[in-house]
Amino acid sequence: MIIRAATDADVDDIMKIERTPGFEQFFGWFSEGEHRAHLIDPDCRVLVLVDGDVIEGFAILRGFVSGEGSIRLNRLAARKPGGGSGQQLLDHAKALAFAEPTTHRLWLRVAETNSRARHVYERNGFVLETRLPAGGKSTSGQPVDIALYGLLREVWQFEFA
Numbered sequence: 078m079i080i081r082a083a084t085d086a087d088v089d090d091i092m093k094i095e096r097t098p099g100f101e102q103f104f105g106w107f108s109e110g111e112h113r114a115h116l117i118d119p120d121c122r123v124l125v126l127v128d129g130d131v132i133e134g135f136a137i138l139r140g141f142v143s144g145e146g147s148i149r150l151n152r153l154a155a156r157k158p159g160g161g162s163g164q165q166l167l168d169h170a171k172a173l174a175f176a177e178p179t180t181h182r183l184w185l186r187v188a189e190t191n192s193r194a195r196h197v198y199e200r201n202g203f204v205l206e207t208r209l210p211a212g213g214k215s216t217s218g219q220p221v222d223i224a225l226y227g228l229l230r231e232v233w234q235f236e237f238a
């Protein structure tokens with residue numbers, strides 16, 4: 078398996094994973110145009126984990142221009158949750174974010190009910206910074222309670238790099 082920057086040819090597979098039945102309780106959907114725009118946006122990085130011809134997961138980070146040292150993990154999803162693909166992408170995302178000398182923090186929003194993802198983030202040193210009741214919306218427009226997590230460079234560097 079390799080992790081590489083996504084290309085236009087990967088967008089269909091990325092969208093299929095993003096739209097996996099059940100994932101709508103965890104995050105909304107980017108349109109195809111938004112996904113393609115991420116690929117050329119200097120503020121963003123889009124990673125794919127590839128096994129042969131199969132995209133096993135993807136990650137979107139943003140804030141490389143606008144983040145003022147805080148990079149956001151904007152989306153992370155595995156084609157088959159529970160197999161470690163998300164962890165591989167997360168390792169790469171952390172390394173990519175902190176490879177920028179100005180990055181002091183990697184942060185993310187996660188639905189409070191997403192206990193699997195929260196477990197994975199906490200396992201990686203992310204700390205719950207705040208709760209945002211009704212801070213997000215489901216794809217059907219329902220309010221979703223959000224947990225906001227952050228990972229500081231010093232924690233990543235000394236414990237998780």
Ligand SMILES: CC(C)(COP(=O)(O)OP(=O)(O)OC[C@H]1O[C@@H](n2cnc3c(N)ncnc32)[C@H](O)[C@@H]1OP(=O)(O)O)[C@@H](O)C(=O)NCCC(=O)NCCS
Pocket residue numbers: 100103104153154155156157158159160161162163164186187188191192193194196197200
């Ligand atoms: C979150 C996600 C990216 C993690 O990637 P992954 O490849 O599944 O992660 P792993 O297989 O390395 O680890 C899964 C862990 O969750 C644990 N887990 C599984 N179900 C769980 C649950 N309901 N509650 C708490 N922990 C759970 C597993 O035991 C495992 O932890 P352990 O290895 O410490 O025992 C992936 O599950 C995914 O794509 N989920 C759906 C989309 C999503 O929620 N994305 C994140 C949005 S912020």
